[in-house]
Amino acid sequence: MIDLTIAPDDLRIAFACADTDEARSARLRLAHRYGNSPFDEADVIVALGGDGFLLETLHRAIRQDPFSPKPVYGMNRGSVGFLLNTFREEDLPQRIAQAQRVTLHPLRMDATRVNGETVEALGINEVSLLRETRQAAKLKISIDGVVRLEELICDGVLVATPAGSTAYNLSAHGPIVPLGAGILPLTPISAFRPRRWRGALLPHRARITIDILENVKRPVSAVADSTEVREVIRVEIAEQRKVALTLLFDPELNLEERILKEQFTP
Template sequence: MTKPAVAFAANPTPKAQAILRTLSARYRSVPVADADVIVALGGDGFMLRTLHSVLKHGLPVYGMNAGSLGFLMNDYAEDDLLERIEAAELVELHPLRMRAHAIDGSYTEALAINEVSLLRQTYQAAKLAIQIDGKPRMTELVCDGILVATPAGSTAYNLSAHGPIVPIDSDILCLTPISAFRPRRWRGALLPHDAHVEFIVDDPAERPVSATADNLEVRDVSRVEVQEDRNLTLRLLYDPGHNLAERILAEQFEA
């Protein structure tokens, strides 16, 4: 059986570059255009950047942890890399598409694998209205911000903001406020994956708000639309018994 052709991608940190040199000496690396799979060496942030960069290629990504937390990564081991890739379990994700309208009339589109978040830019709290599928659901949320998270992103910023962890195959989006002041005890909502979410910023010139899709930020927004893009599929590979679904489940029992 033909072994998978591998293209390596590594974070520029000394640790990841040292691992890249080790693996490149042992396993043949090919250009991305000739690869069957990309092996990403780094932490979770680098994995997100790699997934964004390979969207146009449609290649699966097998990550190995050369960072710190490595929630999205497999454990690093030098031996049997090709065999691990062949035995790996596939997880498919769909990103969020953000369309952020700025107060100057311009707009920016971007994709988010973890979450789209809105955050106040100054000392003043943000005031936001929320519409779901064109229907007003909240006329005023006074807060530091709000986010829409995918199942994969539910254990990231969403969890830090006290949002729920949801299974990777749940077809659910998390709508989670960040330090909500009014309504006082509103904890957010769970939405169907195909919901069209729209945030309208009240008085954006006086209470400026930024919008972020993963690591891309748009400042001084007046309105932000968010919806899952099912036309795009991201493919991640995990060692058997340690896939993303298992990690998300285990995260709910962490002390």
């Protein structure tokens, strides 16, 4: 969290940029204008790129300090920029000091592979299971230890965070979830059987277990943001409340308002 007693001009900013000419050029200009603190000494991280790079920066902040990651203020030097502020070089410390804070909790994925290995990863947007071959996946879904769906034949399934509900989840026809709703959408990807199942809305404290049936014939991979684990036989997903990420937004670009507005976009 940014110390509110620090004057805007005294903020120590670390600039991170995507691997594009536009983002690198912006980083050079901003660093020259405001200085560029080392990542571990900064009060705030400014991410220059698109939504994908912002997610990378948030993961980097978690790795640097898992239980008190540095706040991140993103500026769009990419394409979509749903989670980013408008790029502008002027008055950056003042914008950061006046920014609204949004707290995000990622999903924790525990994926068990065929060989018994368990891989842990965090998903800020979503955790998704995807078929690896031409064969549809066959999955069993349990919520808090109770089997809710004995068999789902599909291309895959995903669990999204509210912040990630406008990303892959929305493309898979899942619902957009307001940030403060306390809900996680569970959304099928091209469900074949049961054909009419459109997913579920779960309490954010739910523990989701997905078992892969016929895993040899129908191999499945699990993905938490950019971390992919192949040939899984079981995936457990739960919100990681111990990790609290802080995203900073200009007041006129409030994330809650963006998510609400997205529900009325044709």
